[in-house]
Amino acid sequence: AEVQYHDFIVQERPVKRLCKTHNIITVNGQFPGPTLEVRNGDTLVINVVNRAQYNVTLHWHGIRQLRTAWADGPSYITQCPIRPGGRYTYRFTIEDQEGTLWWHAHSSWLRATVYGALIIHPKLNTPYPFPKHNHEVPIILGEWWNSNPIDVINRALITGAAPKISNAYTINSQPGDLYKCSSSETVIIPVDSGETYLLRIINAAMNQELFFSIAGHKMTVVSADAVYTKPFTTSVLLITPGQTTDVLLTANRPPGRYYMAARAYANAQGVAFDNTTTTAILQYKSASRSKSKPLLPRLPGFNDTRLATAFTNQFKSPSKVPVPAHVDVNLLFTIGLGLFNCPRGRRCRGPNGGRLTASMNNVSLVFPSKASVLEAYYKGIPGIYTTDFPPIPPLQFDYTAANISRSLWQPARGTKVFKVKYGSTVQIVFQDTNIVAAENHPMHLHGYHFYVLANGFGNFNPQTDTAKFNLVDPPQRNTIGVPINGWSAIRFVADNPGAWLMHCHLDVHLTWGLSMILLVENGVGKLQSLEPPPADLPKC
Ligand code: C2O
Numbered sequence: 143a144e145v146q147y148h149d150f151i152v153q154e155r156p157v158k159r160l161c162k163t164h165n166i167i168t169v170n171g172q173f174p175g176p177t178l179e180v181r182n183g184d185t186l187v188i189n190v191v192n193r194a195q196y197n198v199t200l201h202w203h204g205i206r207q208l209r210t211a212w213a214d215g216p217s218y219i220t221q222c223p224i225r226p227g228g229r230y231t232y233r234f235t236i237e238d239q240e241g242t243l244w245w246h247a248h249s250s251w252l253r254a255t256v257y258g259a260l261i262i263h264p265k266l267n268t269p270y271p272f273p274k275h276n277h278e279v280p281i282i283l284g285e286w287w288n289s290n291p292i293d294v295i296n297r298a299l300i301t302g303a304a305p306k307i308s309n310a311y312t313i314n315s316q317p318g319d320l321y322k323c324s325s326s327e328t329v330i331i332p333v334d335s336g337e338t339y340l341l342r343i344i345n346a347a348m349n350q351e352l353f354f355s356i357a358g359h360k361m362t363v364v365s366a367d368a369v370y371t372k373p374f375t376t377s378v379l380l381i382t383p384g385q386t387t388d389v390l391l392t393a394n395r396p397p398g399r400y401y402m403a404a405r406a407y408a409n410a411q412g413v414a415f416d417n418t419t420t421t422a423i424l425q426y427k428s429a430s431r432s433k434s435k436p437l438l439p440r441l442p443g444f445n446d447t448r449l450a451t452a453f454t455n456q457f458k459s460p461s462k463v464p465v466p467a468h469v470d471v472n473l474l475f476t477i478g479l480g481l482f483n484c485p486r487g488r489r490c491r492g493p494n495g496g497r498l499t500a501s502m503n504n505v506s507l508v509f510p511s512k513a514s515v516l517e518a519y520y521k522g523i524p525g526i527y528t529t530d531f532p533p534i535p536p537l538q539f540d541y542t543a544a545n546i547s548r549s550l551w552q553p554a555r556g557t558k559v560f561k562v563k564y565g566s567t568v569q570i571v572f573q574d575t576n577i578v579a580a581e582n583h584p585m586h587l588h589g590y591h592f593y594v595l596a597n598g599f600g601n602f603n604p605q606t607d608t609a610k611f612n613l614v615d616p617p618q619r620n621t622i623g624v625p626i627n628g629w630s631a632i633r634f635v636a637d638n639p640g641a642w643l644m645h646c647h648l649d650v651h652l653t654w655g656l657s658m659i660l661l662v663e664n665g666v667g668k669l670q671s672l673e674p675p676p677a678d679l680p681k682c
Contacts, residue, residue: 175258197223211640241368318421382584478575506655564665
């Protein structure tokens with residue numbers, strides 16, 4: 143195994159998209175940011191220097207960070223942010239993970255432009271457990287605003303309104319030629335007839351689940367969230383923010399030009415979203431002089447929940463997996479949006495005095511500011527968090543019916559953690575609530591990947607739905623799209639000590655508080671305990 147060193151300079155750079163130029167925050171001036179490419183077992187040492195005018199942290203999305211939660215990155219959860227002019231070195235080892243992950247900023251809305259691929263190859267001389275491929279191509283889906291995304295979210299927080307939706311979706315940071323002023327920069331992927339390509343697809347969009355398809359071609363899914371899956375073939379993918387999907391694509395069509403395209407999946411009432419399409423071009427090299435217009439793939443309608451569900455349910459582990467049969471900690475977490483009912487023109491009780499809020503189990507997370515939760519736990523600093531995150535939903539009612547409970551409109555706010563003993567088996571059922579608007583929520587857990595046992599629509603019923611759990615070959619993920627007006631059940635062994643953020647990966651919901659902290663306590667001895675904090679850990 144190797145140790146790789148990188149310098150990541152966080153800095154502003156003017157970038158032109160959709161006919162307009164403005165300054166964005168980048169790493170090393172690159173957009174998307176640099177691709178990290180390592181092997182399973184390698185150690186990454188990334189020296190981050192902050193030359194921007196914002197506080198920043200970086201998160202290595204999906205990396206387990208076994209005993210190194212100090213390198214996980216969410217601001218005020220595992221570290222204080224790196225101040226302008228400051229620096230911090232993230233150091234972590236890849237332990238038994240292979241596939242595609244990614245990294246992104248984890249403070250305010252910086253991740254809109256601060257992101258890149260993190261590719262983990264198998265150990266030297268170890269083959270992939272799927273058919274051979276000739277080339278690999280990272281495909282990062284994103285969103286672009288015609289203004290500074292930090293201003294977009296800050297303005298929204300001040301006015302208490304929903305933030306402006308983005309102006310375009312992007313593939314490898316380019317909107318593609320269906321948008322104005324974008325055709326000369328459209329991403330072109332040259333392919334040789336007969337060759338097979340591993341596309342490493344990442345959804346880095348801020349607030350949008352996306353359908354993805356390639357005209358004329360089928361894709362074989364082989365891995366997701368850096369865990370191998372039982373291969374299956376599809377012409378359309380659904381991918382939520384935070385998720386990654388690796389697919390094999392063989393250039394077996396008549397030589398020509400074919401669009402790959404992504405567009406919104408948004409089955410939610412009263413929620414604004416962008417219904418435009420981003421494209422890149424798959425171009426057969428033998429047809430390189432062809433000027434013909436590429437074919438567009440057929441993408442599902444924005445509200446095609448039937449297709450979204452059918453796609454998601456195809457994921458399985460390649461073989462039997464050891465799902466722990468006994469559950470020690472059995473939880474149901476409601477996830478949902480809320481709206482404070484407050485007098486016109488007066489400060490409201492939502493984040494920053496706004497009307498909109500979101501919560502889990504009726505608690506809207508408030509990030510601390512004087513120390514990170516992890517530091518407070520490790521050093522025993524009082525007053526940073528409380529341990530009274532309610533383990534059971536406060537009310538039993540029909541979660542999917544609108545306007546049922548006033549109390550869920552006005553959740554409690556606080557830094558409440560849920561403590562879990564090292565080594566316990568945890569089961570969580572996420573239950574979507576429909577108080578203001580029902581929506582899909584891509585739930586992400588830091589520090590783990592978990593078995594996805596089942597999902598369904600309506601209210602989770604412990605009697606009948608438990609029987610549907612797949613305890614034989616469920617897939618393992620770090621991010622799961624909980625269906626609209628529905629539920630998802632996950633299970634994992636809490637074998638990684640630390641303060642782990644669990645949140646909706648739609649950043650607008652995270653901003654409103656759809657987030658909680660799972661505090662996995664140290665076990666016995668060195669192998670079950672957090673390493674000491676690095677000497678250069680930023681101070682609050
Ligand atoms: Cu992709 Cu909390 O992160």
